[in-house]
Amino acid sequence: MPKLDAATLDRLAWVDRQERADPLLSDEVRAHELRVARLSARLAGAAGMDGPRQAQVFTAARFHDAGKLSVPSAVLFKPGRLTADERLQMARHTALGVEILADAAGALQDDIHDAVRYHHERYDGNGYERLAGERIPLVARIVAIADVYDALSATRSYKDGMAPGDALAKMAGDRGAFDPFLLRAFVARRLRDAPPDAVTPGQRAALEAFSLSDPMDDVAPGGPVTIKRSGHRIFWFVDGGGNRKQSAVMHPDGRMQQVGARETGGPASDPRAATGPGAGSEPGLRRAGPESP
Numbered sequence: 001m002p003k004l005d006a007a008t009l010d011r012l013a014w015v016d017r018q019e020r021a022d023p024l025l026s027d028e029v030r031a032h033e034l035r036v037a038r039l040s041a042r043l044a045g046a047a048g049m050d051g052p053r054q055a056q057v058f059t060a061a062r063f064h065d066a067g068k069l070s071v072p073s074a075v076l077f078k079p080g081r082l083t084a085d086e087r088l089q090m091a092r093h094t095a096l097g098v099e100i101l102a103d104a105a106g107a108l109q110d111d112i113h114d115a116v117r118y119h120h121e122r123y124d125g126n127g128y129e130r131l132a133g134e135r136i137p138l139v140a141r142i143v144a145i146a147d148v149y150d151a152l153s154a155t156r157s158y159k160d161g162m163a164p165g166d167a168l169a170k171m172a173g174d175r176g177a178f179d180p181f182l183l184r185a186f187v188a189r190r191l192r193d194a195p196p197d198a199v200t201p202g203q204r205a206a207l208e209a210f211s212l213s214d215p216m217d218d219v220a221p222g223g224p225v226t227i228k229r230s231g232h233r234i235f236w237f238v239d240g241g242g243n244r245k246q247s248a249v250m251h252p253d254g255r256m257q258q259v260g261a262r263e264t265g266g267p268a269s270d271p272r273a274a275t276g277p278g279a280g281s282e283p284g285l286r287r288a289g290p291e292s293p
């Protein structure tokens with residue numbers, strides 16, 4: 001497992017100290033980040049990631065809201081509705097988080113950066129930075145699901161939490177928001193983990209059916225990616241003759257394999273190059289190998 005370097009550990013420890021030092025930050029932000037980290041690691045496991053990779057996802061999710069340290073307390077803990085200007089200040093917490101952690105460098109920096117910066121992206125492209133689909137880093141798609149579930153289900157100082165069945169039903173009804181395979185894996189895992197009385201029999205039946213449904217139900221056909229029920233993703237490109245061809249396969253645990261090449265061994269590569277502008281002329285991926293040695 002790649003190790004965090006000293007500079008990264010120092011920076012993360014500094015964030016942890018800042019969050020612990022303020023009772024409101026500790027109760028509202030740090031506690032939320034820790035719950036999201038546990039949910040994210042479990043989802044990573046349900047998606048097929050091994051223990052070390054789950055640990056990396058945990059660490060990245062643990063610090064996903066670090067930017068809230070730079071949001072004024074009057075906005076962060078304001079009871080009631082935020083004004084448009086205050087909402088903008090809140091929305092800056094992803095960029096501010098990247099600034100706070102900018103000194104961090106090391107094997108996990110990509111994961112931490114991606115979780116911090118992109119956890120408010122939506123799969124349908126209607127998130128903060130309007131990144132869509134497979135362009136959103138895998139770790140951020142995991143954290144986004146865990147983050148919304150915790151936001152809905154956790155009881156906070158200003159609101160009661162939804163019952164798990166209600167939260168899952170709401171998320172399953174907003175499928176454009178989430179990675180289709182990961183959302184189904186998350187629902188299946190939460191149904192297993194939730195106490196029996198936290199989900200009504202009707203909700204359980206509907207959610208089980210949803211978790212077994214085809215992820216492609218949520219994706220327009222003919223696009224740059226096909227998501228299998230197994231979680232494998234097939235990336236497509238159009239060759240010079242206008243033919244649609246496979247360029248790469250991403251395994252459920254994030255390992256990337258170019259078609260016609262041997263499987264690469266590392267954690268998730270960046271599939272954005274495969275689906276980005278100009279990808280049609282290039283069957284290979286810019287970063288098909290492991291992210292870190």
Ligand SMILES: [Fe+2]
Pocket residue numbers: 064065093119120
């Ligand atoms: Fe956030």
